[in-house]
Amino acid sequence: MNHKVYNNRAWWLILPMLLLVAFSAIIPLMTVVNYSVQDVFDTHTRFFTGVEWFEATLNDPALQMALLRQFAFSFTVLAIEVPLGIGIALLMPKRGWQASAVLILVTMPLLIPWNVVGSIWQIFTRGDIGLMGWGLRELGYGYNITRSATDAWGTIILMDVWHWTPLIALLCYSGLRSIPDAYYQAARIDRASQWAVFRYIQLPKLTNVLVIGVLLRFMHSFMIYAEPFVLTGGGPGSSTTFLSQSLTTMAIGQQDLGPSAAFSIIYFLIILLVCWVFYTAIMNLQKDKQQKGT
Amino acid sequence: MxxxxxxxxxxxxxxxxxxxxxxxxxxxxxxxTVERKGFLPIATTRGDRLFIGLVCAAYIHLVVVGFTPFNLWLALAVSILWLVILMRWG
Missing domain, CATH: 1.20.5 (Single alpha-helices involved in coiled-coils or other helix-helix interfaces)
Known part of the structure; x- marks a missing residue:
């Protein structure tokens, strides 16, 4: 235990931020909660419905399936992007003009807006003019994202991996850059294998950036909207309809504000729980490590 | 407003x-608050336990509303009881 005296007055410094967040997030969220227990036509004509919307939302098979698909999607992209990102970061050159060139190349996909990514891949996968669609078809595979759910899934995952692996790679790259040379020298003196260097030096030092990377990627992928919307429109059928798209259809397409408010709250609670679990788990791993170190 | x-x-x-x-x-x-370890698998402060309790309360309510015929007040009672247990022994 440390015996520092904490001065909590520094907390006042976050007051402006708190006000901003209250204005942009907390007050709107409170409004969403208010909407979720009523049937609102306008501010004067509204009826209290209690938990009816929640009951309906939780028992809606379409939404349950969307939730399952959402989890499947998020965990699949995380499982691919994190190892791949680490691998790319390890392979990136460390100094000289090559380092800058590779950095720029790797960053490129990140700079493309979501709906543009969707459009690019929409064209890319077309059977008549798209290189990938045409190529796969010529190779004898009946590739069609508007008919086959497997193709649609594969393409969306590939698209997300293409778009967001660079984020993980960049974070890991910066994490790797911050490891002092002394560690590597010590490893060389010990004749540590490359695997041992990765396992006992690089990976532990990457934990911090990986926490951020995994959290960001989880939240991003859990809220994914524009890319599948442009690429597949949620189809074929509803095989790639994720949560945010169901929510948009409900809230904007059908103007069902009450049910979509209830849905939003459930969505929010899921994200809150998963992020908290991730964060706590990884922070505690680190704490254990520090205690063992001292 | x-x-x-x-x-x-x-x-x-x-x-x-x-x-x-x-x-x-x-x-x-x-x-x-002093960070301590109770029956939860991690060391927590008072605020951590309150947060965990509130999130649990939200999920308890969702489960009761969505998947059981029980009354909502029961969910509230269970949540408060669980929150107290968490705050005291968590």
Whole structure:
């Protein structure tokens, strides 16, 4: 235990931020909660419905399936992007003009807006003019994202991996850059294998950036909207309809504000729980490590 | 405020949360929390336990509303009981 005296007055410094967040997030969220227990036509004509919307939302098979698909999607992209990102970061050159060139190349996909990514891949996968669609078809595979759910899934995952692996790679790259040379020298003196260097030096030092990377990627992928919307429109059928798209259809397409408010709250609670679990788990791993170190 | 379409129950809900936060602040000033390990698998502070308790309460309510025929007050009672257990022994 440390015996520092904490001065909590520094907390006042976050007051402006708190006000901003209250204005942009907390007050709107409170409004969403208010909407979720009523049937609102306008501010004067509204009826209290209690938990009816929640009951309906939780028992809606379409939404349950969307939730399952959402989890499947998020965990699949995380499982691919994190190892791949680490691998790319390890392979990136460390100094000289090559380092800058590779950095720029790797960053490129990140700079493309979501709906543009969707459009690019929409064209890319077309059977008549798209290189990938045409190529796969010529190779004898009946590739069609508007008919086959497997193709649609594969393409969306590939698209997300293409778009967001660079984020993980960049974070890991910066994490790797911050490891002092002394560690590597010590490893060389010990004749540590490359695997041992990765396992006992690089990976532990990457934990911090990986926490951020995994959290960001989880939240991003859990809220994914524009890319599948442009690429597949949620189809074929509803095989790639994720949560945010169901929510948009409900809230904007059908103007069902009450049910979509209830849905939003459930969505929010899921994200809150998963992020908290991730964060706590990884922070505690680190704490254990520090205690063992001292 | 009218655009926020307040109802009595949500107002009570948010007032309770605000009161909890204020109460926790006062308690923290009066006697600062010590991180400790209870029956939860991680060491927690008072605030951590309150947060866990509130998230649990939300999920308990969702489960009761969505998948059981029980009354909502039962969910509330269970949540409060669980929150107290967490705060004391968690």
């Amino acid at each position: 009218e655009w926020m379409v307040w109802t009595t129950s949500t107002a009570i809900f948010f007032a309770t949360i605000a009161a909890l936060l204020l109460g926790m602040t006062a308690w923290e000033i009066a006697s600062p």
